[in-house]
Amino acid sequence: MSLLQISQVSKRFGGLQALEAVSLSISAGQIHGLIGPNGAGKTTLFNLITGLYSADSGQFTLLGKSYRPQSIHEVTLSGIARTFQNIRLFGEMSALDNVRVGRHSRSSAGVLDAIWRTKYFHREEEKLREQAHALLEYVGIGRYALHRANSLSYGDQRRLEIARALATEPRLLALDEPAAGMNASEKNVLRDLIQRIRGDGRTVLLIEHDVKLVAGLCDRITVLDNGRVIAEDVPDQVQRDPRVIEAYLGSSS
Amino acid sequence: MQALKHRWPLFLVLALALVLLPLAVQGLGAGWVRILALAMLYVLLALGLNIVVGYAGLLDLGFVAFYAVGAYMYALMASPHLTETFASLGQSFPQGLHTPIWLVIPLAAGLAAIAGALLGLPVLKLRGDYLAIVTLGFGEIIRVFMNNLEHPVNITNGPRGLDRIDPMSLWGLSLSKPLVIGDFKIASVTLYYWLFLALVVFSVIVCYRLEHSRIGRAWMAIREDELAAKAMGINTRNMKLLAFAMGASFGGVAGAMFAAFQGFVSPESFSLMESIMIVAMVVLGGIGNLPGVILGAVMLAALPEVLRYIAGDIQNLTGGRIDAAILRQLLIALAMISIMLLRPQGLWPSALAKSAHGRAQ
Numbered sequence: 379m380s381l382l383q384i385s386q387v388s389k390r391f392g393g394l395q396a397l398e399a400v401s402l403s404i405s406a407g408q409i410h411g412l413i414g415p416n417g418a419g420k421t422t423l424f425n426l427i428t429g430l431y432s433a434d435s436g437q438f439t440l441l442g443k444s445y446r447p448q449s450i451h452e453v454t455l456s457g458i459a460r461t462f463q464n465i466r467l468f469g470e471m472s473a474l475d476n477v478r479v480g481r482h483s484r485s486s487a488g489v490l491d492a493i494w495r496t497k498y499f500h501r502e503e504e505k506l507r508e509q510a511h512a513l514l515e516y517v518g519i520g521r522y523a524l525h526r527a528n529s530l531s532y533g534d535q536r537r538l539e540i541a542r543a544l545a546t547e548p549r550l551l552a553l554d555e556p557a558a559g560m561n562a563s564e565k566n567v568l569r570d571l572i573q574r575i576r577g578d579g580r581t582v583l584l585i586e587h588d589v590k591l592v593a594g595l596c597d598r599i600t601v602l603d604n605g606r607v608i609a610e611d612v613p614d615q616v617q618r619d620p621r622v623i624e625a626y627l628g629s630s631s
Numbered sequence: 632m633q634a635l636k637h638r639w640p641l642f643l644v645l646a647l648a649l650v651l652l653p654l655a656v657q658g659l660g661a662g663w664v665r666i667l668a669l670a671m672l673y674v675l676l677a678l679g680l681n682i683v684v685g686y687a688g689l690l691d692l693g694f695v696a697f698y699a700v701g702a703y704m705y706a707l708m709a710s711p712h713l714t715e716t717f718a719s720l721g722q723s724f725p726q727g728l729h730t731p732i733w734l735v736i737p738l739a740a741g742l743a744a745i746a747g748a749l750l751g752l753p754v755l756k757l758r759g760d761y762l763a764i765v766t767l768g769f770g771e772i773i774r775v776f777m778n779n780l781e782h783p784v785n786i787t788n789g790p791r792g793l794d795r796i797d798p799m800s801l802w803g804l805s806l807s808k809p810l811v812i813g814d815f816k817i818a819s820v821t822l823y824y825w826l827f828l829a830l831v832v833f834s835v836i837v838c839y840r841l842e843h844s845r846i847g848r849a850w851m852a853i854r855e856d857e858l859a860a861k862a863m864g865i866n867t868r869n870m871k872l873l874a875f876a877m878g879a880s881f882g883g884v885a886g887a888m889f890a891a892f893q894g895f896v897s898p899e900s901f902s903l904m905e906s907i908m909i910v911a912m913v914v915l916g917g918i919g920n921l922p923g924v925i926l927g928a929v930m931l932a933a934l935p936e937v938l939r940y941i942a943g944d945i946q947n948l949t950g951g952r953i954d955a956a957i958l959r960q961l962l963i964a965l966a967m968i969s970i971m972l973l974r975p976q977g978l979w980p981s982a983l984a985k986s987a988h989g990r991a992q
Contacts, residue, residue, distance in 0.1 A: 428862070454864035462862075468855035471848070472983060478845075479852040483864025485845055489873070492844035493837050499844070506845075526983055546864055 381406040381581050382427070382445075382458075382550055387436030389422055396422040397605045400436070404550065409572060409582045411596035411613075413589065415625055418602040420585050421463070424554055427583070428460045429453035441549070455483050459548035461539045463555045469528035473519065473538050476527050477510040480545025510545065517541040517571060533564040540571065544580075551575060552583040557591055569595060589626075593617060601625065649828060653821040664820040668892065670932035671827035672885050677912040677928035678834045678921070679881025684910065685919035686847060687874035688854025690763040693750070693770025694909050697879040699777060699901035700746050701739040701886025703787060705730070706896045708738075709797035716785050732799050735887050743883020744876040746773075751875035755868055758857075770906050777898040792897025799826060799891045806891075823892055830888065831925075834881060838921055841877070850874055851919075911963055915970055917977030926979050935959050 382404040389397040397419045404410045414420050425431045427438070429447035438445040440456060447453045459480075468476050485506060491499040514520045517537040522530055527538060536556055543551055553572070557565050565588070572595055576582055586592045592599060593613040601609040601616060603625040609616050616622055656663045680694045707713055708730040714721040721727075730738075754765050781789035798807030798819075806826065810817040841847045849870050852860040861867050890896045912931045917923020935955070942955035953961075970977065 450858070450861035451864045451866050454862060460862055462859065466856045466859040466862075468852050468859065470855055470983070471851055475848055475851075479848050479860070479865070480863050482845060482849055482852075487845045489841070489846055489877070492840050492846055495840060502845075542863065 379406045380404065380439075381441060382583075383437075383439040384423075384427070385437045385439075387423075387426060387433045387438070389419075389426060389431065389434050395605055397426070397433075400602070400605070400607055402600045402607060402610060404581060404583060405598070406549075406581050407576065407579060408597040409576050409584055409595050411592040411599040412583060412585045412602065413587075413592055413599060414602035417604075418625075419605040420602055421554070422605075423602065424460075424552060424583075424585055427453075428458060428552060451483070454546050454548075457547070457549035458552060459543035459546045459550075460552040461536075461543050461554055461556060463558065465532075465535050465539055467527040467535055467538060467542070469526070471527055472524050473514060473527055473530065474507070474510050474523040476538055476542050477513050477545045478506050480513075480542040481506050481509060484545075484547055513541040513545055514538075516544070516574075518567070533560055533567065536560070536564075536568065537571065540575075544575070548580065550581045550583060552585075554585050555587060556584070557586060557588050565591060589617075646832075650825070653824045654817070657818055657821060661818050661820050664818060664824055666933060666936045668820055668824040668827055670929050671824060671831050672889055672892070673909070673912065673932040674831050674925050674928040675827070675834055675885040675888075676882055676909050677916070677924050678831070678838055679878045679885070680909050681878075681913050681919065681921070681924045682838065682841070682850075682881070683874050683878035684913055685924065686842065686850040686854065687871060688850075689871060689874065690759065690766070690910075691875075691878070692763045692767035692903075692906050692910060693773075694766075694878070694882055695901045695903075695906040696750070696770040696773035697743040697746055697882030698886040698889065698905070699773050699898075700743050700879075701883030701888075702890040702896045702900070703777060703793070703886075704739055704742050704883070705735055705887035705890040706793040706796050707786070708735070709891070710793050710795050712788060712793050712795075729797055732801060735799075735891075736884055739883040739887035740880035741883075743886070744880040746883075747875040747877075747879025748872050750879075751872045755871060767903065767906070770901075770903060774898050774901050777901070787898075790898060792895060794895045796890050796894045796896070798894065799823070799888070801826070807894075823888075827888060830884065835921060835925070842921070846870075846873070854919075908963070911967055915966060915977060917979040917981065920977065920979060920981040923977050923979035923981075927977065931963065934962065938962070 380403045384403070385401045387397060387400045400423060412420050412423065422431070426433050429450045429452065445456065447456065468479060485502055487499045487502050511520065511523060514523050517540055519530070519534050519537055522534060527535065530538060540553070540556070557568055560568060569591065572582060572584070584592065584596060596613055599611065599613055599616045600607055601622050608621045608625060609619045611619070653664045653667055656667065676694070676698060680691065683689050683691045708728050711727050714724055714727050750766065750769050754762055757765060777787045778790055780787040787793070798805055800806060804810070806822040807819050809819050810822060849860065849865045852863065852865060853867055853870060857867055908931060912927040913924050915931060916925065916927020938955050938959055942958050945958060946954055
């Protein structure tokens with residue numbers, strides 16, 4: 379079943395056609411890779427999906443329904459969560475609070491609940507604390523729950539960002555270059571984590587430069603070049619595709 | 632939270648000390664209790680601004696505008712000015728307007744909150760310096776309004792201000808007269824001090840509970856990274872408006888209390904310098920941390936009074952060139968610069984910000 383379907387999407391920035399008639403379909407329960415050389419339009423497409431930009435033309439369909447986000451927080455409400463290429467945590471807040479902020483849209487205590495400390499408030503806070511601790515354990519940084527987010531190591535910050543995104547209960551988890559700047563052992567931990575997330579029934583969209591990581595992880599890969607889709611297939615086929623090789627290594631002639 | 636529950640004996644002692652403080656100071660002269668009472672009002676203002684600046688990270692340099700809104704609201708609703716100016720109103724209220732405190736507090740909070748949201752709307756997309764400039768302008772606009780709203784219809788009585796404002800009264804007990812119990816006389820300022828202290832305690836509880844809630848965490852997320860906060864599903868527009876409105880409501884209540892306490896309001900009480908003082912209190916004490924904000928407010932509110940005792944000597948030494956007002960600004964400037972250089976988190980930062988490894992207790 380297709381979770382997110384993108385058809386004939388175009389986006390132009392002034393004189394630059396960043397995306398031209400891009401179509402792609404992300405199946406539920408899969409890890410979908412999005413690769414391409416620098417400037418291919420990966421991040422533009424990612425920002426269209428997550429509501430940072432709006433498309434000039436084209437259709438988005440999320441779970442069979444037309445999807446046209448008006449603002450970024452609505453994207454999250456409709457079930458798409460993202461991480462950022464350059465980590466954007468709430469640095470002065472604890473890891474636990476970062477994840478609890480992620481639960482914002484799935485909790486509802488208001489100002490009066492907070493001031494009167496109603497029964498509802500206490501029940502919800504208790505639940506939030508448990509859920510946040512569970513998510514920190516899930517990504518493997520449970521022991522740092524009360525540490526300030528920007529005091530964590532680089533790899534742990536990446537994992538905290540994933541835990542925070544998972545807290546919004548996304549159907550689609552969009553990861554923007556999660557392995558950027560990681561060493562080999564951190565990459566292995568990340569690979570296990572992403573596989574575990576898929577194992578728990580979530581769909582992952584992965585933008586990545588590291589072709590080896592993408593090929594090992596993804597069920598399907600879409601390759602962008604110059605704002606067009608030049609290949610979409612399983613990793614083995616994509617790696618053999620002459621157009622992909624040409625886009626990455628240049629033509630042989 | 633758990634830590635607070637175990638420290639209740641400390642709180643009890645602190646509360647008793649705060650309640651008994653004016654009785655001890657009363658003997659030295661009513662002037663000292665008056666300083667304490669005014670310090671409480673500044674704490675109230677600083678707590679309100681802390682919601683906007685400390686939690687939501689929106690630098691507001693026009694906070695005194697909400698103080699003015701509250702003060703003028705009470706002044707108009709509890710002085711003879713309106714009934715004397717408008718004959719028809721005077722006929723409907725032959726005894727004059729005398730709004731009771733139970734109505735004043737929610738009205739001042741509500742009106743200031745509306746003013747806060749109105750300021751918030753046009754500045755939603757602004758950040759940092761630009762936001763500071765617009766809010767600074769807003770503060771000045773309110774003051775200029777108060778100064779000029781006497782033509783064609785005399786509403787604020789212009790620069791002459793409004794006088795003969797009712798003192799507060801609780802259950803028929805007027806706070807303007809000393810309370811005599813047997814042989815013991817409790818001064819009027821002491822009664823005001825207790826009223827303001829009660830409001831401060833109430834406000835601290837509200838602030839603490841907001842800080843440790845879903846709402847407070849959303850504000851702090853906006854302060855740390857607005858785009859990431861949006862990506863977490865936070866409606867940042869509504870949350871910012873809420874911060875402006877909540878913060879302003881504290882300022883409005885403080886303003887109404889100020890008007891009753893002084894019995895007189897005029898535009899010059901609400902100058903830019905006051906706004907800057909309130910920001911300085913929040914920053915000096917420890918931005919976003921309640922004990923720090925209270926400490927900063929008390930310190931800066933008491934500073935001019937302390938200076939009164941040493942300024943004379945310095946004035947003589949410099950041949951009259953440096954007087955108390957200049958000295959006060961000089962010392963505040965020095966204090967702010969030293970804080971920025973030596974303790975950018977303020978005198979009493981939050982536990983998480985203070986610890987080297989970012990570990991909370």
